[in-house]
Amino acid sequence: MNAWGVRLSSSARNTVLLCSLLVIASGAAWMILGGMVDTQNYADPLHTIRHRMLVLHGVAAYVLVWMAGRLSSLHQQGNWRAHRNRRNGALLTAVLALLAVSGLCLYYPPHEDWREAISQLHQGLGIALALLLPLHLLAARALRRVRTRPDSAR
Numbered sequence: 001m002n003a004w005g006v007r008l009s010s011s012a013r014n015t016v017l018l019c020s021l022l023v024i025a026s027g028a029a030w031m032i033l034g035g036m037v038d039t040q041n042y043a044d045p046l047h048t049i050r051h052r053m054l055v056l057h058g059v060a061a062y063v064l065v066w067m068a069g070r071l072s073s074l075h076q077q078g079n080w081r082a083h084r085n086r087r088n089g090a091l092l093t094a095v096l097a098l099l100a101v102s103g104l105c106l107y108y109p110p111h112e113d114w115r116e117a118i119s120q121l122h123q124g125l126g127i128a129l130a131l132l133l134p135l136h137l138l139a140a141r142a143l144r145r146v147r148t149r150p151d152s153a154r
C-alpha cells in the first residue's frame with residue numbers, strides 16, 4: 001500500500017498534521033503578538049519574535065502546499081471517487097487553495113490599499129482551517145470504526 005494513498009500511513013498522517021500545526025500555530029502567534037506588541041517602540045523584543053513567527057509561517061506554509069500536492073492524486077481524488085468524506089474533504093481542499101492564493105497576494109498585493117482586507121480574509125481562512133482539520137480527522141475516525149465492524153464491506 002502507498003504511504004500517501006487513499007488511506008494515509010501513520011508517518012504520512014503525522015507529517016501532514018505536524019506541518020499543519022506549525023502553519024496554524026505560527027499564524028496564530030503572529031495574531032496574538034499583534035495585540036501585545038508596543039507599536040510605537042521598535043526596541044520591543046516582541047517585534048523580533050513576531051517577525052520570526054512570520055518567517056516560520058512562510059516556510060511551513062510552503063511545505064504544507066507541497067504536502068497538499070502529495071495528497072492530491074491518491075488521497076483526495078481516490079476518496080472523492082469512492083464518495084468517502086467528500087463534503088469535509090472538498091471544503092478543506094478549497095480553504096487550503098484560498099489560503100495559498102491569499103498568502104501569495106500578501107507577498108504581492110494587486111493594490112497596496114487591498115493588503116489589509118486580504119490579510120483579514122487570510123486570517124479568517126486560517127481560523128477555518130484550524131476548525132476543519134480536526135473535523136476531517138473525526139470523520140476519518142468514524143469511517144474507520146464503520147470499516148472495522150464485522151459486517152462492513154467498506
Ligand code: HEM
Binds near residue numbers: 075079088140
Ligand atoms: C477531496 C478532498 C479529500 C477527501 C475526499 C478526503 C477524504 C478522507 C477520508 C475518506 C479519510 C479517512 C481515510 C480512512 O479510511 O482512514 C481521510 C483522512 C485524512 N485526511 Fe483526507 N480527504 C481530502 C482532503 C484532505 C486534505 C487536503 C488533507 C490535508 C490537509 C487531508 C488530510 C487527511 C488526514 C491527516 C487524514 C487522517 C488519516 C488517518 O487518520 O489515518 N485530507 N480523508
Ligand code: HEM
Binds near residue numbers: 024028058064103
Ligand atoms: C496553506 C496554508 C497557508 C499558506 C500557503 C499561507 C501563506 C502565507 C503567506 C505567504 C504569508 C505572507 C508572509 C509574509 O508577509 O512574510 C502569510 C501571512 C499570514 N498568515 Fe498565512 N498561510 C497559510 C495558512 C495560515 C493559517 C492556517 C493562519 C492562521 C491560523 C495564517 C495566518 C497568517 C497571518 C496572521 C499572516 C500575517 C498577515 C499579514 O502580514 O498581514 N495563515 N501566510
